[in-house]
Amino acid sequence: MTSSHLPSLLLAIVLGLTANLPVHPADTPVVTTAALAGPAAKGFDLDIVGEEVAVLTHAPNVPPPIQRQHATKVVVNVEVREVVKRLADGVDYLFWTFGGEVPGVFIRVREGDLVEFHLGNHPSSKMPHNIDLHAVTGPGGGATSSFTAPGHQSQFSFKALNPGLYVYHCATAPVGMHVGNGMYGMILVEPKEGLPPVDKEFYVMQGDFYTKGKFGEEGLQPFDMEKAVDEKPSYVVFNGAVGSLVGDKALQAKVGDRVRIFIGNGGPNLTSSFHVIGEIFDHVHQEGGTKVTQENVQTTVIPPGGAAIVDFKLDVPGTFILVDHALFRAFNKGALGMLKVEGPENLLAYSGKEVDATYLGDYALPGSAESRVASLELEMKKVIAGEPKIAAMGKEILVEKGKRIFAQICFACHQAEGQGIPAVFPPLAKSDFLMADKERAIRGVVKGLTGEVVVNGQKYNGVMPPVMLSDEQIAHVLTFVRNSWGNEGDIVTEAEVKKIRAETVSQ
């Protein structure tokens, strides 16, 4: 207890004595609230140069790095508000907040700064509140000096002696409930030399919430003390609500960026196993301290009332998921956020899916893959040959396959309906040139066709390069064009294509 409580103690004693005495109408109490020492009592700090008002940000934003090379007096104005906000879709909750949102505003000061803290408690509040900043060296971390009734404000000052990332929270009884209702945030005391520059900084805090209703039960949900005592939250979330960091609200960055996350945990109960799916923390300031204590970390532990600073470089684009890797919290209670990274692919760092194939494992029969495929095809052909209906459909199937190839390659010149472009690309539809000589048609595709040709009485003199397709694909696409748009022809087989290709090579 600090000396500032002495007056209230005396007051209480006097009140206690007067309480049971007979009272008279004229009896006006003479007890007063004694004056506090006041700001002047702390004297002067010669290191402090100038004064400024702190820039405060709501999560996930972080105030800009401090450029000052000296300590200054920083005025921090924080308003406590009790507000109804969304906890999840269709679920509202009466949050108690530092600055109107959960987590509370992010405060950034420099090592050695003199912080003059003003805590206002909005008149609409039901509760008194105070603030304990873990960055404060002093009783209660400021809590004993900031206890504030609704519609009142308190002021206290502290010197930011120790650099680091610190949690702050309300410490009014019942403390767990005040914290459980969202009364926490973070203050960064930047070391004198600053932090290494990065491209993006984000502010994320985990918290557990205890509602009467189960996860997702709609309506304004009251706090459930029993669940809180049992440490069985209905919600575990980042930045105060399910989905506060997804979709349009996802954290945004670009390939090549170095990203720093100031990650804290308000609790009140659960320890977080903070993990970003698909990223590795290059550097971790464990427990929010000033040293990089570990490099190349997959998951870092954030205790309630604790924090960490992590940074990592983004090498590939995509969506990276922030989770508490105690996974039922992530997928069933809301502890899930997103970091969306835009930019060019880096296939050397990450290829994307390269192979999508059947995997038989030990169900596979002996033999090489090729012999397995060959024997399967043989088996398939036997089945088709033994089934007249399917056999009759052979040409239709080939035409269908060829149509797909045509639509990907050939249509660019010969056009979608095979009509070609007059005087530039000869038509395939009702083409006398195409249908007159099957082998010439095959040769044209395999080898290419250069020089003057006459198609349907029209001269063409262009260049068709060899088409890079397999013999089977050429057979299919030729079967398609020779049986479409008024052309009527037979099947072009793979064997026929092979024969032409062999002749091409020999020439």
Place this chain on the structure above:
Amino acid sequence: MHIALPLIAAIFALSTGRAAEPGMVTIPAGTYRPLFRMEKDAKEVPVPSFQLDAQPVTNGDFLSFVRENPKWRRSQVKRIFADEHYLVHWSGDLDLGSARPEQPVTNVSWFAAKAFASSRGQRLPTNAEWEFAAGAGFTIADGAKDPEFSHAIARWYGTPAPDVLPDAGHGRPNFFGVRDLHGLVWEWTSDFNSALVTGDARGDTGLERQLFCGAGSLGASNRADYSAFMRFGFRSSLRAGYTVPNLGFRCAKDP
């Protein structure tokens, strides 16, 4: 002070054979277990029978008081006895403005509340009296055994303060016939600051208090009663000159 005499109060008064003052209810003698106490303090505090307002003092009641006592009008009150938000929700010294006379009066200091009670030959209830009366459930004397009652209290803490305060006297009466002890506004008690909760709740069970009190605290008697924690926390944040938008009072009287 109050127009309507709750029926149950009348019945209670008849049954105890002692007539309560109009608008007041006789609370029978009982015991109160303090949430916080000094080592030398008794575990249970006997509460002699007393009379308590059946509902909080209203704007209308307080308007009559300041009419008769000009020094407690908004423009006249000494700053030392009430801060600058004293009766701020009224339009003027004797003008309620948009405030309704039936609403509980708020934005009044402890000094003002005490003066109001004195003007009627009454007093503010002690913490022990208030807590004893407020501990009664809807249907039984021990509210802790009435889950419906406990939920009703908790609900108030879990809902935002309304833009417009409801009128006094509409809450469900408790076992003693008293209304609105919970769920409407906080209320001053005569010894509101005697619980000695410091600004930092976590230190309240520690050694620091010995420095002043010469006795260690055993801490809270019932850690599960978190609404009691909140009331003690709230009272501890106050100074006698403070006024708060959701803090009112009611009066008590010896039998």
